[in-house]
Amino acid sequence: MATETVPNRKHNVTGARQAYYDKISKYDMAPLWEVLRNVVTKEPKSRCVPALWKYNDIKRLMLEAGDVITAEEAERRVLVLENPALRGESRATNTLFAGVQLIMPGEIAEVHRHASAAIRFVLDGEGAYTAVEGEKANMARGDFVLTPNWAPHDHGNPSDKPMLWLDVLDLPTVNHFETSFMEHFDEKTQETSRQDGDSLARYGSGVLPDGAPIELNRSPVINYTYTRTRPILERLKKAGDIDKRHGARVRYSNPINGGHVMPTMGAYLALFPKGFKGENYRSTDGTIFVCVEGGGTTKVEDQTLEWGPNDVFVVPPWKRYAHNAKDESVLFSISDRPAQELLGIWREGN
Numbered sequence: 471m472a473t474e475t476v477p478n479r480k481h482n483v484t485g486a487r488q489a490y491y492d493k494i495s496k497y498d499m500a501p502l503w504e505v506l507r508n509v510v511t512k513e514p515k516s517r518c519v520p521a522l523w524k525y526n527d528i529k530r531l532m533l534e535a536g537d538v539i540t541a542e543e544a545e546r547r548v549l550v551l552e553n554p555a556l557r558g559e560s561r562a563t564n565t566l567f568a569g570v571q572l573i574m575p576g577e578i579a580e581v582h583r584h585a586s587a588a589i590r591f592v593l594d595g596e597g598a599y600t601a602v603e604g605e606k607a608n609m610a611r612g613d614f615v616l617t618p619n620w621a622p623h624d625h626g627n628p629s630d631k632p633m634l635w636l637d638v639l640d641l642p643t644v645n646h647f648e649t650s651f652m653e654h655f656d657e658k659t660q661e662t663s664r665q666d667g668d669s670l671a672r673y674g675s676g677v678l679p680d681g682a683p684i685e686l687n688r689s690p691v692i693n694y695t696y697t698r699t700r701p702i703l704e705r706l707k708k709a710g711d712i713d714k715r716h717g718a719r720v721r722y723s724n725p726i727n728g729g730h731v732m733p734t735m736g737a738y739l740a741l742f743p744k745g746f747k748g749e750n751y752r753s754t755d756g757t758i759f760v761c762v763e764g765g766g767t768t769k770v771e772d773q774t775l776e777w778g779p780n781d782v783f784v785v786p787p788w789k790r791y792a793h794n795a796k797d798e799s800v801l802f803s804i805s806d807r808p809a810q811e812l813l814g815i816w817r818e819g820n
């Protein structure tokens with residue numbers, strides 16, 4: 471008898487619950503107990519997946535875009551690197567946008583500004599510029615250029631070669647908070663009064679202009695040039711300052727307070743000696759990597775990403791990964807770690 475009554479009772483309970491759920495649904499309410507385990511997970515469950523974009527594909531397809539749309543028509547001629555699990559959402563990780571921008575010889579990308587902060591990491595070409603906050607920063611391969619939120623910026627390429635760079639923006643973060651603003655200017659380019667390298671010389675030389683603010687939540691440096699940063703990695707390598715997971719690594723910092731370059735995005739540059747076999751690491755910040763030099767692989771859980779110069783790849787949050795360098799290699803990386811740290815939710819582990 472018991473075997474018959476139990477299913478009936480269950481059926482009745484399920485039916486009664488469903489009737490209750492239907493009733494409260496009309497009032498835009500829902501039972502937390504049905505979804506609690508999905509809402510409050512024991513560990514991070516990222517929507518994004520490991521992904522890699524080969525530079526050969528990026529460049530070939532990007533140059534084709536140069537034939538179909540001008541920089542002026544496009545406003546910014548950018549191909550979005552979309553995480554395969556987040557197609558249609560214009561993002562590489564849940565919080566960061568990544569795209570590759572092309573600017574052909576003689577072109578300009580007109581001045582505008584927006585609430586989203588941006589960085590450029592230069593992949594190819596030399597001699598194009600980004601003008602921001604009155605400084606006209608000439609860009610070369612490996613340079614790391616900042617465009618803080620609401621800073622007017624425009625680009626131009628007076629050189630005779632196409633220039634390509636990786637754009638990373640905190641757009642999904644800003645849109646998550648629904649705080650997006652944007653505006654255009656009457657003029658196409660902004661007046662620049664400060665020479666190339668001005669902010670790096672002023673703020674990145676162990677001194678600060680007297681009277682510089684003691685609090686600034688983002689770096690005043692516009693361009694962290696590769697020619698300045700790369701030799702520091704060499705020094706670390708020679709001194710044996712090589713982390714077993716991250717290699718000989720420096721963090722791009724805000725010289726005002728030693729913090730990250732921006733509140734929403736933080737970046738690193740790391741050298742891995744030839745034959746480096748990294749130990750496992752994981753952290754809650756989904757990370758976008760760019761291979762600047764060399765070649766190797768990154769094992770993300772059971773997937774192996776093989777990278778060479780200018781390839782871009784993504785490691786999702788809280789996935790175990792380890793870098794292996796076939797040749798001496800340099801990797802640039804950027805993530806939302808500063809935002810997570812400010813909110814007190816960042817974690818790392820192995």
Ligand SMILES: [Fe+2]
Nearest residue numbers: 582584588623
């Ligand atoms: Fe922009």
